[in-house]
Amino acid sequence: xxxxxxxxxxxxxxxxxxxxxxxxxxxxxxxxxxxxxxxxxxxxxxxxxxxxxxxxxxxxxxxxxxxxxxxxxxxxxxxxxxxxxxxxxxxxxxxxxxxxxxxxxxxxxxxxxxxxxxxxxxxxxxxxxxxxxxxxxxxxxxxxxxxxxxxxxxxxxxxxxxxxxxxxxxxxxxxxxxxxxxxxxxxxxxxxxxxxxxxxxxxxxxxxxxxxxxxxxxxxxxxxxxxxxxxxxxxxxxxxxxxxxxxxxxxxxxxxxxxxxxxxxxxxxxxxxxxxxxxxxxxxxxxxxxxxxxxxxxxxxxxxxxxxxxxxxxxxxxxxxxxxxxxxxxxxxxxxxxxxxxxxxxxxxxxxxxxxxxxxxxxx
Ligand SMILES: *Cc1c(COP(=O)(O)O)cnc(C)c1O
Numbered sequence: 001x002x003x004x005x006x007x008x009x010x011x012x013x014x015x016x017x018x019x020x021x022x023x024x025x026x027x028x029x030x031x032x033x034x035x036x037x038x039x040x041x042x043x044x045x046x047x048x049x050x051x052x053x054x055x056x057x058x059x060x061x062x063x064x065x066x067x068x069x070x071x072x073x074x075x076x077x078x079x080x081x082x083x084x085x086x087x088x089x090x091x092x093x094x095x096x097x098x099x100x101x102x103x104x105x106x107x108x109x110x111x112x113x114x115x116x117x118x119x120x121x122x123x124x125x126x127x128x129x130x131x132x133x134x135x136x137x138x139x140x141x142x143x144x145x146x147x148x149x150x151x152x153x154x155x156x157x158x159x160x161x162x163x164x165x166x167x168x169x170x171x172x173x174x175x176x177x178x179x180x181x182x183x184x185x186x187x188x189x190x191x192x193x194x195x196x197x198x199x200x201x202x203x204x205x206x207x208x209x210x211x212x213x214x215x216x217x218x219x220x221x222x223x224x225x226x227x228x229x230x231x232x233x234x235x236x237x238x239x240x241x242x243x244x245x246x247x248x249x250x251x252x253x254x255x256x257x258x259x260x261x262x263x264x265x266x267x268x269x270x271x272x273x274x275x276x277x278x279x280x281x282x283x284x285x286x287x288x289x290x291x292x293x294x295x296x297x298x299x300x301x302x303x304x305x306x307x308x309x310x311x312x313x314x315x316x317x318x319x320x321x322x323x324x325x326x327x328x329x330x331x332x333x334x335x336x337x338x339x340x341x342x343x344x345x346x347x348x349x350x351x352x353x354x355x356x357x358x359x360x361x362x363x364x
Contacts, residue, residue, distance in 0.1 A: 010124075012121050012122070012124055013121070013122065015121070016117070016118050016121045016122070017117070017118065019114070019115070019118065020114070022034060022322050022323070022324050023313060023314075023317065023322065023325075024313075024317035024322045025322045027317065028317055028320050028321055028322045029320040029321065029339075029340075029343075030320060030321040030322070030337055030339065030340035030343065031321075031322050031334070032300075032316075032321050032322060032323050032333045032334040032335070032337070032340050032344065033322040033323050033324045033332075033334065034224070034324070034334065035161070035191075035219060035298065035299055035300050035332075035334045036218075036219075036222075036224045036334065037219060037220070037221070037222035037224070037271050037299075037336070038271070038274060038275075038334075038336035038337045038340075039222055039267065039270060039271055039274070039336075040222065041222050041223065041257065041261065041267075042261075042264050042266070042267045044260055044264060045222075045223075045257055045260045045261050045264060045267070047260075048256045048257055048259070048260035049226075049253055049256065049257050051256065052252050052253045052255070052256035052257070053253055055252060056252060056253065058252070059248055059252075060248055060250060060251060060252040060255055061255075062247050062248060063083075063084070063242065063245075064084035064085075064249075064250040064255050065079075066255060066259060067084050067228070067230075067250065067255045067258050067259055067262075068082045068083075068084055068230075070259055070262055070263075071084070071230055071232070071262070074262065075202050075232060077202065077205070077232055078235060080235040080238060080239070081205070081232055081233060081234065081235055081238050082230055082231070082232055082238065083230065083231045083233075083238050083241050083242055083245065084228065084229070084230045084231075084249075084250050084255075084258075085228075085229055085230070085231075085245060085249045085250055086227040086228070086229070086249050086250055086251070086254065087216065087218060087227040087228065087229045088188070088190060088214040088215060088216040088218070088229030088230070088231070089115055089119070089229070090227070090229065090249065091214055091229055091230070091231045091241070091245075092115070092119055092155075092186060092188065092214055093119050093122065093123070094241050094244045094245045095153075095184070095186060095212060095231065095237075095241050095244075096119055096120060096122075096123040096125065096153065096186075097122075097123045097244055098240050098241050098243070098244040099152055099153055099184050099240075100120070100123045100124070100125035100152045100153050101123055101124045101125055101152075102124040102125070103150065104125045104126070104150055104151070104152040104153075105125060105126045105127075105128045105148060105150045105151045105152065106120045106123075106125045106126070106127060106128065106151070106152065106153045106154070106155065107128045107129075107130060107143055107146050107147065107151060107153070107154045107155070108120075108127070108128070108129060108130070108154065108155040108156075108157070109129070109130055109131075109132050109138040109139065109143060109156070109157065109160065110129035110130060110131060110132065111132060111162065111163065111326065111329060112132075112155075112157045112160055112161065112162075113157050113161045113162075113188065113190075116155055116157075117129070120155075125152065125153075126150075128146050128151070130142050130143045130146050132160075132163065132165075135165070135294065136160075136163040136165045136294050136302065136304070137160070137163070137165040137166070137167060137294075138156065138157075138158070138160060138165070138167050140167065140171060140172075140174075140175045143156075143175075144175065144178050144179065147179070147180065147183065151180075151183050152183065152184065153183060153184040153185070153186060154179060154183060154184075154185050154186070155186045155188060156172075156175075156185060156186070156187050156188065157188040157190075158172070158187060158188070158189060158195075158199060158201075158297075159191045159192075159194065159195050159196075159296070159297030159298045160298075161190065161191065161298060161300075161332075162300065162302050162324065162326065162330075162332035163294055163302045164191075164294055164295070164296025164297055164298045164300060164301065164302050165294050165295070165296075165297070165302075166195060166196060166197045166199065166295075166297040167197075167199070168197050168199060169197065169198055169199045169200075172187075172199055172204070173204070173207075176204065176207075176208045176210075176211065179210065181209070181210050182210070183210060184210055184211075184212060184237070185208070185210055185211050185212070186212050186214065187201040187211060187212065187213045187214065188214045189201050189213055189214060189215050190214070190215065190216045190218070190219055191219060191220075191297060191298040191299065192215060193219070193220035193268065193272060194219070194220065194272065194275055194276075194296075194297055194298050194299050195297040196295060196296075196297045197297065201213035201232075202232050205232065205233065205234065209234045209236075209237075211233065211234075212231055212232070212233035212234075212237055212241075213231065213232045213233065214229065214230075214231050215229065215230055215231075215232070216228070216229040216230075217229065217257075217258045217261055217262070219299055220268050220271055220272065220299070221258070221261040221262065221267070221268060222261065222267065222271065223254070223257055223258060223261055226251075226253065226254040226257050226258075227251075227254055228250060228254040228255070228257065228258040271299075271336065274335075274336040274337075275299040275335055275336045278299075278335030278336045278337070278338070278341055279296050279299075279301055279335050281335075281338070281341055282301045282333065282335050282341045282344065282345070283295075283296070283301055285341070285345045285348075286301070286303060286345070286348065289345070289348055289349070289352065291303060291304075291305075291348065291364070299334055299335060299336060300332050300333060300334045300335060301332070301333050301335055302330055302331075302332055303330050303331045303332070303333065303348075304329070304330040304364065305329070305330045305331055305363055305364060306328055306329065306330070306363075306364060307328075307361075307362055307363050307364070308351060308355075308363040309325040309326060309327055309328065309329060309330055309331050310325050310327055311351055311354075312325065312331050312347060312348065312351050313325035313331060315347035315348075315350045315351050316331075316333075316343065316344055316347040318347070318350075319343040319344075319346050319347045319350070320343050321333075321340045321343040321344055321347070323344065351363070
C-alpha cells in the first residue's frame, strides 16, 4: 500500500521488534517459558479476588492507596515513595517516559529482559545495550564507560533475566557511587525474592537519590495474570512518575489480590522452596550431561547453547514443556515443577543423541 494512504505510526515504533511469545505454549503440558509461578494462587487469594470482583462496578482508588500503604509498611518507606501499577513493566514504561525521550540515551546490559529495547524505543530514547561479561553477569565497568552527556537512565536487571546472574551489593554500591547523580538508575528486581545474594535495592534508596527499584507480584506471588507491580524510589521521583501514570492503573481485583498475596507468607515460602530445589536439580542434571550453567538468582535456569538453542526448544515442546530460546545464545527454563525439569533433561538427552549421530555438529 502507498504510504500516504493510511495512518503511519511514529517512526521509532515502526522500527521496533514485536514482543514475542514462546512457541508451543498451547500444545504443552508444562509452561516453563515465561517464569510464571508453578503454583496457582492460594485459596485465600482466590477468595479476595472474588470479594473484590463484587465491587467491579466501582472505580478503584486513583493510585492504589491500600496496596501502597501495605508495601510502605512492609518495606519501611513512606507511602509517597511507592508507586503501584498494572505490572512492573507498566511502571518501567511510565518511568522511562517521565525521564527519557527524544535525544537521550538509556543504557542496559545485554542480553537482558527483552522488553527493555522496546520500552526505551517507545519512550523515544536511544537504546545503548552493553554486552554482559564473559560469565554472563553485568559488566558494570563497561556500563559506566558507556555514559555520555546524553545518558538519562541506566536499567540494571538483578538478578538478570535470562541469565539468572547477580551482582553483589558491594559492586552495585561502587557502581552507584560512580554514576552521575543526574542519571536515573532503574533497578529491576522482578526476581528479588529468589535471589541468592543479599542485595536489596530498597535498602540503598536513602544513600542514592537517583535510584528507583521495581518489583512485581507476577513471579514469587503468583499473580502474573492480574498485573500488579510496584516501584520504590525517592518521594520526588515518585511524584513525577505519578504524574505520567494513567489514573486507575491498578484494577480493584489486582489490588485486592496483591494485598492478600503479600500477606500470605506460606504461599511465597512454598514457591521459593520449590524453585530453590528445582534450580539445584536442573543445574545438577545439566552439569552431569556436560552443560555447566550459571548460578541462578531467579525462578529459572539459563542454559548457554550458542548452537542448538532453537533445537532444544523444539525438543522440549516435543517432550511436553515450553521453554524460551534465544537464537545463537541459549535457552531459559523456568523451574519449580519436577516433571517439567525432567522433561527438559530428557530433551537435552534427545539433542545429545542427535548430535552424537551427526558428524561435525556441536552445541556449545
Ligand atoms: C517478569 C519480569 C518483569 C515483570 O513484569 P510484570 O509486568 O510485573 O509482570 C519485569 N522485569 C523482568 C526482568 C521480568 O523478567
